[in-house]
Structures are given as structure tokens and as C-alpha cells.
Amino acid sequence: MPGLFDLTGSTALITGSSRGLGFAFGEALAAHGATIVLNGTSAERLDSAVKSLHAKGYAAEKTLFDVSDQTAVVEAFKTLDAKGLIIDILINNAGIQLRKPLVDLELSEWQRVIDTNLTSAFLVGKEAAKRMIARKQGGKIINIGSLMSECARATVAPYTTAKGGIKMLTRAMTAEWAQHNIQVNAIGPGYMATDMNAALISNPQFDSWVKGRTPSGRWGLPDELAGTAVYLASRASNYVNGQIIYVDGGMLAVL
Ligand code: GCO
Numbered sequence: 001m002p003g004l005f006d007l008t009g010s011t012a013l014i015t016g017s018s019r020g021l022g023f024a025f026g027e028a029l030a031a032h033g034a035t036i037v038l039n040g041t042s043a044e045r046l047d048s049a050v051k052s053l054h055a056k057g058y059a060a061e062k063t064l065f066d067v068s069d070q071t072a073v074v075e076a077f078k079t080l081d082a083k084g085l086i087i088d089i090l091i092n093n094a095g096i097q098l099r100k101p102l103v104d105l106e107l108s109e110w111q112r113v114i115d116t117n118l119t120s121a122f123l124v125g126k127e128a129a130k131r132m133i134a135r136k137q138g139g140k141i142i143n144i145g146s147l148m149s150e151c152a153r154a155t156v157a158p159y160t161t162a163k164g165g166i167k168m169l170t171r172a173m174t175a176e177w178a179q180h181n182i183q184v185n186a187i188g189p190g191y192m193a194t195d196m197n198a199a200l201i202s203n204p205q206f207d208s209w210v211k212g213r214t215p216s217g218r219w220g221l222p223d224e225l226a227g228t229a230v231y232l233a234s235r236a237s238n239y240v241n242g243q244i245i246y247v248d249g250g251m252l253a254v255l
Helices: 020-031 043-055 070-082 107-135 157-180 195-201 202-215 224-235
Strands: 010-015 035-040 060-064 089-092 139-144 184-189 243-245
Touching: 010 020, 020 035, 020 043, 020 089, 020 224, 035 043, 043 060, 060 070, 070 107, 089 107, 089 224, 107 139, 107 157, 107 184, 139 157, 139 224, 157 184, 184 224, 195 202, 224 243
Parallel strands: 010 035, 010 089, 035 060, 089 139, 139 184, 184 243
Antiparallel strands: none
16 A cells, blocks of 8 residues: 555654654654654754754754643643644653662652653643544554563662553553544653663663663664654554554563
8 A cells, every 4th residue: 555654744743852762753753754843841952853854854843841741731732733733643752760769769759750751641642632633633642651561670660650651541542532533552662772771771781681681682773663653653553552562672572
């Protein structure tokens, strides 16, 4: 079928996309014709990221807001409406990591991770879905999970809890929004070579563990998530709903 993965004419909002996996998702969808709306909280990083996409001939806009702040989210969508930017594809990618034993964790630290990694997907997803439902043209929502959507690791409890919630929020969104031709799915990246994991990559013991524990024997590269993102953003996945696709080199499949 021609154009099965063609995103021309669609507009994708990607949260937390001025760098890392979020920016990689933006490049992937832009390469398949989508207009990209990058999001972040640093004007400088956002401007640089938009310029980078423009330099490749891609259509890109920016929207500066904190995804965990409901007022900011609501206002941001009103601004996108006013600009005529109709969001057909949402990737809830924004996330932070905080590595600390549970017994030492402050409530404020716990809350910050949960709000940024999980509550944000509810806040942004709700605003996007309200508009998709009203437009009656369907849409795509892709939540970014993790290996921690399935398995825990010591010292990353709030991140693990949030990512487990992302898996179930994906199913909860499906339960309510699939009837409106909105496909809601998730991507579960494995250990990817990103800035967030720099401390792990540079730790010889952890690096060795990842390479030994992953059947592919290596860290993943951000652009290795591109195919799954384009697939879930395109009409190729119009009958796929509530799923989480792990791109993890086989780590979850093998003891
Ligand atoms: C960690 C890492 C992981 C990965 C990724 C795995 O501290 O174990 O940050 O959480 O980043 O989420 O899927």
C-alpha cells in the first residue's frame, strides 16, 4: 500500500523534545512529512533544536511550557489553536530520572518525577484528545514507557512507578478514546545511549552489565526508535491500540 507510513499533512507535538529521544522522535516523524512542534522548558535549547530541523528542510515549530503545570499546558494548547497548529499526533516523551534509594528520597523529589514522567501524559494527553474528539478525525497518541514499565531496578523507584503507570494509562486512554478513532500506544525503550544515561554508560560495571544482560550485546541508539515511532504515528497502525512495543535489544525477552 503506497504511503502507509507517510505523515505528510499531519502535525506532531512531542513533549521534552529539544534533545535526546524526544528530538530523535521529531527528526523521524519530520523525515516522513510531519510538521513537528517541539516542546521544552529551555528557550535556548528549543531554538537550537528548531533550527536544526529547519536546516534539514523540515517544518518545525516550538512551544515552551512545563508539561507538569496544568495551567501552562492549557494555555499552551490555546496558543497552538490560535496559531492554527492542529495536533494529530502526540508523543508524551517528557521525562526525568532521579537515582536515589527510596529511604533517602524526599517527597518533593518523588513528586517531581511522578509529575514530569506520568501526570504530564495525563495533562497533555487530555488537551490533545479533547481536540481530536471534537474534530472527529481521530489521532495518534504515543506514550513513552521504559523497561521499567515491566521491571524494577534499585534506586529508580519514582521513575519505575511512573513508567509502570504510563503502561496502564496507555490502556486507560485506549478504553475511552479508541471509539473516537484515536490510537493510543506506547514505546518501551531499552537502555539507550542518551544524556540521561551518561552516568551509567561511563560506569564500567553498569556498562558491562547492560552489554551482558542485553541479547543484542550493546546499548541502543536513539534513532533505532524511529521506525517504531513512525509506525505508531502512521496509518499502518490504525488497528493497533493499547499496546506497548519494547525496543530493547531483547532484554525483556531473555533471562
Ligand atoms: C536507569 C536508566 C533506565 C533507562 C531506561 C530503560 O537508571 O536504569 O535510566 O531507566 O533510562 O528507562 O528503559
